[in-house]
Amino acid sequence: MARPDVKNFDIGAMDALARRDAPAQRLDPRAKLFTTLAFILTVVSFDPYALSALIPFLIYPAVMIGLGDLPVGYLGQKILWASPFAVMLGIFNPFLDHTVVGNLGALEITGGWVSFLSILVRFALTVGAALVLIATTGFNTVCASLAAFGAPRIFVAQLLFLHRYLFVLVQEASRMARARWMRSCTNRGPGIRTAASLLGHLILRALDRAQRIHTAMRCRGFTGQIHVAHRMRIRPADVAFMAGWTIFFLFFRMVNGSMMLGNLLKGLIT
Numbered sequence: 372m373a374r375p376d377v378k379n380f381d382i383g384a385m386d387a388l389a390r391r392d393a394p395a396q397r398l399d400p401r402a403k404l405f406t407t408l409a410f411i412l413t414v415v416s417f418d419p420y421a422l423s424a425l426i427p428f429l430i431y432p433a434v435m436i437g438l439g440d441l442p443v444g445y446l447g448q449k450i451l452w453a454s455p456f457a458v459m460l461g462i463f464n465p466f467l468d469h470t471v472v473g474n475l476g477a478l479e480i481t482g483g484w485v486s487f488l489s490i491l492v493r494f495a496l497t498v499g500a501a502l503v504l505i506a507t508t509g510f511n512t513v514c515a516s517l518a519a520f521g522a523p524r525i526f527v528a529q530l531l532f533l534h535r536y537l538f539v540l541v542q543e544a545s546r547m548a549r550a551r552w553m554r555s556c557t558n559r560g561p562g563i564r565t566a567a568s569l570l571g572h573l574i575l576r577a578l579d580r581a582q583r584i585h586t587a588m589r590c591r592g593f594t595g596q597i598h599v600a601h602r603m604r605i606r607p608a609d610v611a612f613m614a615g616w617t618i619f620f621l622f623f624r625m626v627n628g629s630m631m632l633g634n635l636l637k638g639l640i641t
Contacts, residue, residue, distance in 0.1 A: 385502070388441060389509035395439035400508045402609035404516040406431075406616045407504045411497045413620040419486040425493065427628035431616060432499045439507040446502050450495055457494035461487040510534045512603075519603065536584070543576050 389396060395403075410431055417424060436443060468483035505513060511531060518527045547569055 384445070385505045386509050386511075388439070388506040389512070391440055393438060393440040393507075395435055395507040398507075398612060399603055399605050399609040400512045400516040401519055401603060401605065402613050403504055403508055404513060404520070406613050407500050409613075409617050409620055410500050413624050414493050414496050414500075416624065417489070417493070419489060420482060422485055422489050422492065423629040424623070424627045425489070425496065427623040428496055428620075431619070432496065432503050435500075435503045435507065439503065441503065441506050446499060446506070449502055450498050453498055454491070454494070457491055460494075461490035464490075515603070536581075539580060540573075540577055543580070544573055547573060547576075 410428070414425065414428055435441075436446070464487040465481060465483035468481060468486065470482040471479045473480040473485075508516070511534070514527050514530050514534075517530075518524065551565070551569065
């Protein structure tokens, strides 16, 4: 009988990936953050019916995954866990937009299906880029980069605390689940009443722990300023990284790379 440990909440795995010695991890965090933000803004700027024009943007996360020696399956699993939000966002498009925009043999393709697929592709690209950023930089260093770009100090502190003490919450939930399992000796999940009671006790434990943490931090002179030990320094390679990818994004935002390649191949064949 397996113990009910919360193994699925491997929230420390991304920081472990960021500690690898790979080319992507050695880039300046601010350069990676700027490039990722430029990538996300460019992808979301496409019109709702853009689909083929998004294909060249697969190159950036693919290159970063290779440079960072990141596990593709792990990142894909994270994207799939979050995909229901994108599905719910666009699932009704095929029922609302019946305008025929093309044909696939005898099958008519409507604008609703094209916009739905476009939402899914853009979601996968933007979420994948954000995951690659965290996996090659580390969440704490990303927050420090946000502060370097002028993000409000209280916002950065809240992000850091949310990430840090999510570990504490998961550990508390794991101990409660293990205690229930040892007392029940069954594989059956808790009923509604038991789950509600466990959730209530977890909230009370979290509030009590938060109060103790706040008191301890005040005793140590905490004033709201978070200091990160990682020293950041922009090098020529980082500037070239930002400039090169930004030009790449802007070029394929103005030019449909997939259509251009298709026309080129068609001309070579004919």
